[in-house]
Amino acid sequence: MDAELRLRPDTVSRSQHVVVQQHGIKGRILVASKFFAEGDLLMWERPLLAVQPEASVECQVILDMEGSWDCSYRYPGLFYWAALQSLSLSEEDQSLALQLHRPKGEAGEDVRAVLEALGMDEGLEAMMEDLLQIWIFNSLRSDDQLVLPLLMAMCSHDCSPNAFWSLHGEKIELRAGQDISEGEEVTISYLGAGDLCLPSLERQRRLQVTKDFLCSCQRCSSLWDDVRVFVCPRCQGMARAQKLATCVGPFVALGPTVEATAETVSWSKLRGAVVELCSETSEALQCDYCGPLGSVEAAAHLVPEAEFAQLLQASTLSSVLGGIPLEASEGLGQEALPLLWRAQRCGLAAEHWVVEALRGYAAEEEIEQRPSLLRARCAATGNTPRERLKRARLRVALAKAILQTASPSISSMAEVTENLHLAREVLVHIFGASDPEVLELEPLLAAEKGSENSCVGL
Ligand SMILES: [Zn+2]
Ligand SMILES: [Zn+2]
Numbered sequence: 095m096d097a098e099l100r101l102r103p104d105t106v107s108r109s110q111h112v113v114v115q116q117h118g119i120k121g122r123i124l125v126a127s128k129f130f131a132e133g134d135l136l137m138w139e140r141p142l143l144a145v146q147p148e149a150s151v152e153c154q155v156i157l158d159m160e161g162s163w164d165c166s167y168r169y170p171g172l173f174y175w176a177a178l179q180s181l182s183l184s185e186e187d188q189s190l191a192l193q194l195h196r197p198k199g200e201a202g203e204d205v206r207a208v209l210e211a212l213g214m215d216e217g218l219e220a221m222m223e224d225l226l227q228i229w230i231f232n233s234l235r236s237d238d239q240l241v242l243p244l245l246m247a248m249c250s251h252d253c254s255p256n257a258f259w260s261l262h263g264e265k266i267e268l269r270a271g272q273d274i275s276e277g278e279e280v281t282i283s284y285l286g287a288g289d290l291c292l293p294s295l296e297r298q299r300r301l302q303v304t305k306d307f308l309c310s311c312q313r314c315s316s317l318w319d320d321v322r323v324f325v326c327p328r329c330q331g332m333a334r335a336q337k338l339a340t341c342v343g344p345f346v347a348l349g350p351t352v353e354a355t356a357e358t359v360s361w362s363k364l365r366g367a368v369v370e371l372c373s374e375t376s377e378a379l380q381c382d383y384c385g386p387l388g389s390v391e392a393a394a395h396l397v398p399e400a401e402f403a404q405l406l407q408a409s410t411l412s413s414v415l416g417g418i419p420l421e422a423s424e425g426l427g428q429e430a431l432p433l434l435w436r437a438q439r440c441g442l443a444a445e446h447w448v449v450e451a452l453r454g455y456a457a458e459e460e461i462e463q464r465p466s467l468l469r470a471r472c473a474a475t476g477n478t479p480r481e482r483l484k485r486a487r488l489r490v491a492l493a494k495a496i497l498q499t500a501s502p503s504i505s506s507m508a509e510v511t512e513n514l515h516l517a518r519e520v521l522v523h524i525f526g527a528s529d530p531e532v533l534e535l536e537p538l539l540a541a542e543k544g545s546e547n548s549c550v551g552l
Pocket of ligand 1 (some may be wrong): 252253254297309310311312313314315
């Protein structure tokens with residue numbers, strides 16, 4: 095029943111409980127052949143190759159070129175470096191890599207330019223293009239490296255994945271983010287944690303651009319977008335926006351099909367489009383209790399939403415949304431807090447991705463208010479595996495924020511303890527006890543114990 099996939103011996107855990115199957119639309123997929131509980135290790139695998147940006151001359155040539163690349167270069171420099179490295183894999187390993195999915199096509203101009211810049215044989219073009227596509231479509235990206243698995247490359251994407259991968263030395267581990275029943279497909283996210291918090295249309299666009307497929311997971315195919323929620327002006331309950339009925343991120347959906355980049359659409363035109371859309375679609379915004387809201391009420395919410403979406407296009411957006419605090423703040427500065435108040439006055443709910451992002455930026459800027467902003471973000475996060483991961487990271491940020499305040503009280507130290515323990519539990523489930531993110535918590539837990547003792551001493 096395994097769809098054929100050759101693997102190197104001793105590079106994959108031999109539990110045999112995660113198998114490759116052929117799926118009518120998706121191609122090869124991974125399926126659990128027994129029940130796995132949340133946090134269970136599904137499998138591990140040693141990647142065929144792992145690449146990091148290195149100080150080698152060749153790598154530097156490629157990465158330097160990246161800065162001056164025009165649009166004929168299709169991908170980030172690291173992918174060309176990875177493809178180049180794979181040219182020197184053994185013949186056997188190359189043939190294993192060539193089993194992986196990729197679109198077939200002629201070598202691009204960029205591939206020729208890279209080979210030429212490095213003085214390499216022109217005869218390698220076709221193979222380099224093949225390997226480049228294999229990396230684009232099958233590699234997994236961590237903070238500092240890019241790895242190419244074989245078996246785990248069969249895992250499909252889902253915007254609400256049931257499994258998570260993490261790197262442990264030379265192994266990639268795959269763990270269940272929730273209970274997975276026998277026969278259920280195992281899915282991971284090809285998007286970063288922050289990208290998963292973006293609206294459906296923007297997630298779909300990113301996947302289309304990077305992986306060339308239209309995501310049709312449950313979150314993406316729902317008519318209502320779970321990160322675009324508003325406060326109903328009639329009953330103060332929750333109102334939801336129809337997925338296609340407005341502007342999201344740099345894109346605007348004008349009716350069911352048209353997409354235009356915000357860069358090329360002026361604000362007045364965008365505003366006009368959203369207003370028009372609200373008048374055409376009787377259910378642009380719908381309250382859970384009151385039903386469809388009128389076009390005027392819908393526009394009063396969706397126009398400011400579009401304006402905020404256009405504003406929030408900074409490169410740091412994804413890390414703020416993922417619950418990972420920014421190191422060097424490139425956020426909105428002192429604008430963040432007033433913008434947050436405005437967004438809330440405009441009826442964007444606490445769970446709306448714009449409010450989430452603004453709270454993230456404001457927390458970076460306003461040290462005094464950081465704990466309360468992070469508490470609000472924890473409270474607005476739901477209970478799917480991806481949201482539990484996000485909340486765990488927010489809890490760590492909250493604990494750190496409290497520890498940074500001048501003189502934390504005994505009750506706030508209890509809050510630190512509780513948040514660190516809850517975060518640790520989730521992170522161990524998702525990534526395993528030896529994961530760097532888990533190990534990073536140890537000194538914090540120790541510091542918290544230390545100050546607890548000194549409180550007792552007083
Ligand atoms: Zn999706
Ligand atoms: Zn209502």
